[in-house]
Amino acid sequence: MDDLELELREPGKEVGENESSDDESINRKRNKKPNLPLAPPIFKETRHETGFHKTTRTCFQHIREALLHHQWQNAAGYMASYAQTLEDTTANMPQLYSEIIWRIGAEILHQHPDSKLEDYNSFCERMKHSGVKHYLKVCLEHSFHLLVNGQFEDAKRQLSNAASWRYGKQLSEQPQRMKLVQAYSGFLDYFVWCDKKSTISSVEEYDASTNQEMHSYFRQSSVNLKEIMKTPGVWDPFIWSYVDMLEFYGDLDGAFAVLSDYAYDSSFPPNPNAHVYLYTYMKKHNHPSKKLLKALKILHTLVPSHELMLEYGSMLLMSEKEGDLQNALGVTLDLLDYVSWKSNLEVWNQLTAILKKLRLKNQWEVIIAELMLHRKDWWLQMHFTKFQARIDLAENRELLDVKRFLVHAFCPRYASIYCSACKGVPMKSGNAQNDFKTTKKHLKPGKKPKRGKARVTTRKYII
Template sequence: MDDIEAELNIAHDAEEDEQERLQLPVYIHYHTNDKGVPSAMSFLKTNRKCLQQIRDAMLLHNWKEAAVYYNNCIQTLDAMSSLGLHPTTSEIVWRIGTEILRHLPNASAEDFNAVYEQMKNNGVQNFSKICLEHSFYLLLNGQMDEAKRQLSIGQSWRHGTVSIAQGDTKKLIQAYCGFLDYLIWCKKKSSVPVTDEMSTNCDMHSYFRQASVTLKEIISQPGIWDPFVLSFIDMLEFYNDEDGALEILENYAYNENFPINPNAHLYLYQFLKRHNAPEAKLIGSLKVLQSLVPSHELMLELCFLLKHTKLMSDLEDALSISMNLLEFVSWRSNLKAWSCLLGIVRMLKRKKCKETVIKEWKSRRPLWFPLHFRSYISRKDIVENISLVKLKKEFLKAVGEKDSPYCKVVWKCMSKRKTKECTVGEKE
């Protein structure tokens, strides 16, 4: 609603329009000048009033009334287009129309298609966007062939400099053309019996070729292409082209021209793990991910890999990574994270590297005591998660803090609980 007001500057003369809106009939007609010819200003004023009425009806959820005003608005846009006028409100009208239809109980697929086709005629500035959204609607309703036709229309559409200005949207349409071929390929794959001849099925392979050509071209350009990359990798793995899939994923993750994308490193790691890559490659991929998202759930897996390399530097990295993890709110009470940290500390002490543990602990002590070991936190932990209490207490012992207030409070509360339990047991 704010977009309508900003686009039409409704607030500028709200008092003047309020009086006119109160007397406005249900069907609005544009005004003419003294000669009976409608002027551009009268069209704009009529269109503005229509949108005001639509806004008010939508705010009150009067969808049928909004639909009536919307029809008048469409008529105004048609008349403006016939005079060579291109209203700046066409995108707002298009989005309002689809929203109204979604809330009308008797709206049909034909109604949606009619709105999209109507707005393509009135909104050349948004032609590519409308084609793309129309294809999404058709996909949601299972009309895959029609969705592909709409994408083809959007891809081949030309309208001078207007279509050139829509280059980014056309690029996205091209990507979805490849994605739609991938979906058809998936559908064909599910309908073919599971045999050794699946990979040589001609029908499937033709869609694979179409999709791969389009997707390979689109994901080679800088951008965030997550669903399209995953689709392409799925097909390449099906045809056992592991080298091609790895090349694409490494380019997507490490190409300096691409925007920073943690998912690219996640996909690379998942691929390497599926294909039993060496530990060094797995660790390298996860370390890049750790530098981008230090709180990622795979950081525990990184710590596990570092613990098993038998290199002291990797063990020290695992200590730092696990402690970093526990400084995030979402990890503070995670048993696996605390157990991982405690295991790393004990391993370092067994390797006679207690100094490394103490050095790391001293640098974090001012933060960790108020973060993890305040008195009220200990009481809360005892009530909610006794397993967490035990892990925290063992960690404090391992770093030489067994006389800390946290340990004392835990010991006192635990003693009271045991005494209470014993008393109850004796009475029974």
């Protein structure tokens, strides 16, 4: 814009004739380029650069541009030439060159429309021997690719090669990758075990050889999976596989112990899925409700918007224990703090059931006021605005009726705001205005109330 104004300015006219010095300083500031922190280039021109190095650096720039524009065919053509850097004996960063080629080449082979499994296999075999430090990582990624394509036996073979790999001190410097190799070896044995199990269940006659082979895969898998459970970490896919096998062979106590250790061991990082797995297992095997509530209580602390919190609130609502009704109200309100639950009819119906039951208790308004104290600035504006009422009227009429019923409990002064958008629309659930109101009894003029009886007044706003 500034350049255009300079071009349109009459020749010979000075800037100061029609513009003040302040405008000139503002224009100067606009023309100044921002000093943004840019990442340093990986390869830059050096003083003693040869023609080969300059060519490879230019080739790398073309590869980067092709990847940014998803031009996979062009990127593959440039990569075929750039792979010659692996044979450069004068390079002082052979491991870096190797890792760049491996990562970019794998991405191209994943995205290229004409890519074949044989191409990926040959590429991985070459990369395993080009950079020793990346051997385990390449083996793991190779096995993942084979696993996605259903090549379980080949993936297992790749992991077996990785587990038996030895190269000086390189093995001792990569204990975490060896743990992953061990974990996925057990995972692949579990897949084969599942395949054998489905074969046995589909055949009516008992096959002793298949059953024995299946049990051998169980032993191999359980040894690896049990070993990795001793290392603190997030092992979600592997823990459930191990539990599935233990359940099949009737070791229910062992499966429960594994899930309990995974959920409650303080050395493991906080993991919501661990408590989900434990709750699902206990519910499946009819554990006491006290243990179920304990698992859901911890899950609520970690993820208050989890879908199981609706079930948690329902269990607290049915409980006869003192204080569980108030906890159910808190859990349900926590769900409605999140936009993902904003239009969920089930959670609003649960809130209605909780409030109807809570009204039978003394000082129910005080309980609601305490839970809404930190929400009063935004919660009602989130759910009971005139705009939200129009959305509810258009998308879910039943939800509109429920919320018209509830707005009188939380804040009667918002009832007119929310319900004004749906005037003339009759309610199916009855008269909402009278459901959460207390009556007001007026005394005759000059008559004093009887001693021992309190004057009945209208209820104050809860929030």
